[in-house]
Amino acid sequence: MLTGKQKRFLRGEAHHLKPILQVGKGGVNENLIKQADDALEARELIKVSILQNCEEDKEVVAEEIRRGAKAEVVQIIGNTLIFYKESKEQKSIELPN
Template identity: 75%
Template structure:
């Protein structure tokens, strides 16, 4: 569980990032969760964009992805989800 200070720090780190995944009409599936998990292992902090044609609510999408990938939801802003998961092999981000 992230503290508010850690979330603020991660939000500032994520500000310049571009979303690397898009959730659309197909919604959240096992393949998407696997790819997000792999990306989090490599980068630790990523953005996911929820497209307008997605049938699910953005909060549900964030919950499903974070639960499936064992990640933390840092922020939901507009249709963008910011996710964080500490890397086991190559830790890059040092939390305050």
Template identity: 60%
Template structure:
């Protein structure tokens, strides 16, 4: 579980990133979750865009993505989801210490 300070730090790190995945009409699929897990292992922090043609609630989609990839939901702003999962092999992001 991330603290508020850690989430703020991750939001600032994610600000300049572009979404690399899109959730469309088909919703969240198992294949998509595997691809996002692989990308999280390589990058640790990424954005996912929820397209307008997706009929599901954006909060449900964000939670499905976070739970399906075992990642932390950092932020849902508009139709963009920010996910964080510490990498096992490619650790790059050093989070501020929780008090």
């Protein structure tokens, strides 16, 4: 579980990132979760954009990806979700205490 200070730090780190995954009409599926998990292992911090044709609510999408990828939701802002998961192999982000 991330603290407020850690979430604030990660929001700052994610500010310059571009969304690397998009959730569209099909919603969240196994393939999207696998891609999110792989991206989180490689980068630790990712942005996901929700397209206008997505029929699911953004909180539901965030929860499905969080549970599937075993990640933390850093922020939901507009139609953009930010996720964090500590990498096992390539740890690059040092969280504040």
